Amino acid sequence: MxxxxxxxxxxxxxxxxxxxxxxxxxxxxxxxxxxxxxxxxxxxxxxxxxxxxxxxxxxxxxxxxxxxxxxxxxxxxxxxxxxxxxxxxxxxxxxxxxxxxxxxxxxxxxxxxxxxxxxxxxxxxxxxxxxxxxxxxxxxxxxxxxxxxxxxxxxxxxxxxxxxxxxxxxxxxxxxxxxxxxxxxxxxxxxxxxxxxxxxxxxxxxxxxxxxEGEQEKGDGIPLPAPEGIGLTDTNSTCPNIQELSLAEGEEEQGDEDKGQGDGDGEKEEEEEEHNSRSPQEQMDELLLQCFFRALKTKVKKSDLPLLTSTFLRNHMVSCCPSGRQLDIKKSSYKKLSKFLQCMQKEHHLVQVKELSKGVESIVEVDWKHPELRSFITTEDCGTADCGPNEGGGGCEVPYHPPEITIMYSVTARLEPLFQDAQKRKGAAVQPAEVRAIITDYVKKNELVDENNKNFVSINPILCDCLLEKSEYQEIEKLKWDDLFTRTLGKMQQCHQLQFPGQPAVVRKGPVEPIDISVASRGSNKKVTVIKNLEVFGLDPSSVSAALQHRVQASAVLHAAPGSKDRVLVQIQGNQVQHVGKLLLDEYHIPRKYIQGLDKAPKPGKKK
The missing domain is CATH 3.10.400.20 (Sulfate adenylyltransferase)
Known part of the structure; x- marks a missing residue:
């Protein structure tokens, strides 16, 4: 169940x-x-x-x-x-x-x-x-x-x-x-x-x-390990022993070189047993720490600082996760990135985190000479990271791929009786084609197709309550198929699904928020270009800002988006709508329909 x-x-x-x-x-x-x-x-x-x-x-x-x-x-x-x-x-x-x-x-x-x-x-x-x-x-x-x-x-x-x-x-x-x-x-x-x-x-x-064979006579309990993909309850945050982790990796690598093949296999089995004996929360804490050290040693450069903590997690730590595993801070003992970085700052003095703008934290300093960081030995390659050069500079970055966006509709309380047979309760997200199939099955199951004209559907009490207005109760007895589907979608709440490569799909309420490009005037009638909602498409505002600076040779700054704690907008000098559009369309391959404000580019022949 x-x-x-x-x-x-x-x-x-x-x-x-x-x-x-x-x-x-x-x-x-x-x-x-x-x-x-x-x-x-x-x-x-x-x-x-x-x-x-x-x-x-x-x-x-x-x-x-x-x-x-x-x-x-x-x-x-x-x-x-x-x-x-x-x-x-x-x-x-x-x-x-x-x-x-x-x-x-x-x-x-x-x-x-x-x-x-x-x-x-x-x-x-x-x-x-x-x-x-x-x-x-x-x-x-x-x-x-x-x-x-x-x-x-x-x-x-x-x-x-x-x-x-x-x-x-x-x-x-x-x-x-x-x-x-x-x-x-x-x-x-x-x-x-x-x-x-x-x-x-x-x-x-x-x-x-x-x-x-007597495997169970020893009373060893349940042989199945606990799965990793289920949410955890809150527990007290404790910092793992970083030195033990880094030394363990180094000793494992050195031991494989010194010992024979037979001894190495036995040691590996013992390590696997020890790993499986840990709770999923402890395993996630260990993975979190490994990704943190790998990101600092292989990706982040001094020139990248200050670095937004959200950017550090999304573009650096996640890409350092070993293949076949998924980094999820919510399943660790910390629950939040801010708590983990606070532990790294206060108890280990590895990084320094400051709130440079209201509600937006950044890593401003890294102790590159810290003994725990220097002694950490990377034993695996960084996930699917591509270590080629990029315009933003600063270490190997994950190649960006736009999300696959699917328009969906969520079931409302009024329509719940109509979707009951399909096991879709209030709030369930359904694609339009699936809505059409569910309505078709409902009509056929209840024998509502008009016998005289197959293009019409008879209205029963449930369809009447779900799709008709009160003024239509006594007037409408039949609906065309297309009208039936249109009314159903019109009574549902629009939502959308974002599927980023290698990540679980995320369903969000409402229509897709497009990337908004606008031109505003500042003091002395100077023009600036403002870009919003980059995070919706998984784009890092700091990386976009650095790429634009490189393209147009103009200064760019980041500001906290008004009314949002986790959104940042990019502001760059001059009317740079044309350059922003080329970057988003040609480099990041964002569909044009999800970019708003491209018409604000300066006309040819006019002063920018």
Whole structure:
């Protein structure tokens, strides 16, 4: 149910009366819990949050979050414990046992089939159809999934252990688990039960060979590493040990040269195991630090300073990310670039960051002789960076590629009933062709095509409420197909999707903001050219400013855009609209329709 991202509707602190009601509901649903255990789960003073979300299929779900971990979720008025709760109280629910390899399928959204259930010698736990049940793996009693059984334990045995056994609602490593601290299951080993399962679990199918080799008898817990692509909760920011990181890379390189091939392979395996044992947050902190050092050593020059912090991240650090990995500060312990750079400044004295203009921070100084920076050894090439020369000067820059822009429309609350069959809830972004297909399917499914004229569609109550004005309710009984599609798009909110090469697509509200070029007068009737909205297309204002300075040999400055904290506008002396247009069209390949103000270029023969 939570294998895909969900949308958070609200996140509030629970009220005192609701806290007491929750404790009562938990006690009723799970009578095996003692009063002390109930007090631990729903304490009187600790902050307990109620988070309401919409799952990717549209189901409304409520989470109860304690100490940043979801402990229960409420679905269709029924409470279910999360894996975080079951790791503390593993006896809370009856559990079906399966093989570790099956967990990979469950995480992907599959339900538990009975052929994959391991039947111990003592038999299956006593459950009735619809009961809440947990799933464990051989060798560890820590539950890894929660769901509802589709039949009683007696019916399972009578069926010959065939068919679906449990509808899975929540698993370790899904999005609900990722909403917490992303901890891994504890090892609750039961060797005698494991041996019994291996001896009598003939229903394990193809996984029997793996079990007989005794891999799970050691009770090593879950063999799957935690995924990296899911958001994290806030944690206290701490700076990693930079010296250990740089020395580790240097020692690894030197060790590979000195040692034989066999020893090198063993060391590499140990390093991979150690790397996988770290939490995704620690791995992202390490990647962030590596990209920071590589950017300072291979890209940034003294002549580039002062350098906007946003530019440093976008054009320098991101391009230094190793191939196959993605740098995402939100998944680190810092959450924000400003906090990371503050740590580098205050605790390590590597850089100095100042706010040169209101709301815009820049790196103004780098300690190139810092021992930690000098001792850092780069062991990988910089991602997809192209280290050729460029007009802006200053190190190797990432070649710019314009984003692929797709016009989309988001579903409004009024149109939600029309898109319900297509699983598109309020706020979902849909392409026009998909809108057309959804409306066509809706009309055909409800047999609304006019029998006498196939070009017309009969208006049912839902189409009437969604597409017609109140004054048209009694007047219009049919609409042409084109009019039907036009009215639907007209009732939706326009949005757009930006797809930058090598990055996940981003959907933004409203139409695309074009790059705005304007000519203004300053003191003594001097003309200046002002360029706005470069960031919308992933362009760095400082790089554009440097390129224009090189082209027209005129001074250019950066100013904070009024009313925006993360936008910067470029101002260059004179009417340079023609040069700006050539730069954007010929060098950056921005489509002409997304550039506004090209008509303000000086006419031939007139003084610029």
């Amino acid at each position: 939570f294998e895909k991202a969900f949308r958070v509707k609200s996140n509030t602190v629970i009220k005192g009366s609701d806290r007491r009601k929750l404790r009562t509901d938990i006690s009723t649903a799970f009578p095996s819990l003692s009063p002390d255990e109930l007090s631990e789960l729903v304490p009187n003073k600790d902050e307990l949050n109620v988070v309401k979300v919409y799952a990717h299929k549209g189901d409304a779900v409520t989470f109860y979050v304690l100490h940043k971990n979801p402990i229960f979720f409420l679905l269709e008025k029924q409470l279910y414990p999360t894996v975080y709760t079951l790791w503390r109280y593993p006896e809370m629910l009856p559990a079906l046992k399966t093989w570790p390899a099956v967990l990979q399928k469950l995480v992907g959204g599959a339900d538990l089939m009975l052929p994959g259930v391991v039947v111990p010698s003592c038999g299956l736990p006593q459950v009735a159809c619809g009961d809440c049940c947990a799933i464990t793996v051989v060798g560890n009693r820590a539950p890894v999934a929660v769901g509802t059984v589709t039949m009683s334990s007696l019916e399972m045995m009578n069926s010959g252990m065939k068919g679906k056994g449990l509808n899975v609602l929540h698993t370790y490593m899904d999005q609900l688990w990722a909403f917490g601290d992303r901890s891994v299951p504890p090892t609750i080993a039961t060797p005698h039960e494991t041996q019994e399962a291996l001896a009598g679990g003939g229903e394990g199918g193809e996984e029997e060979g793996t079990g007989e």
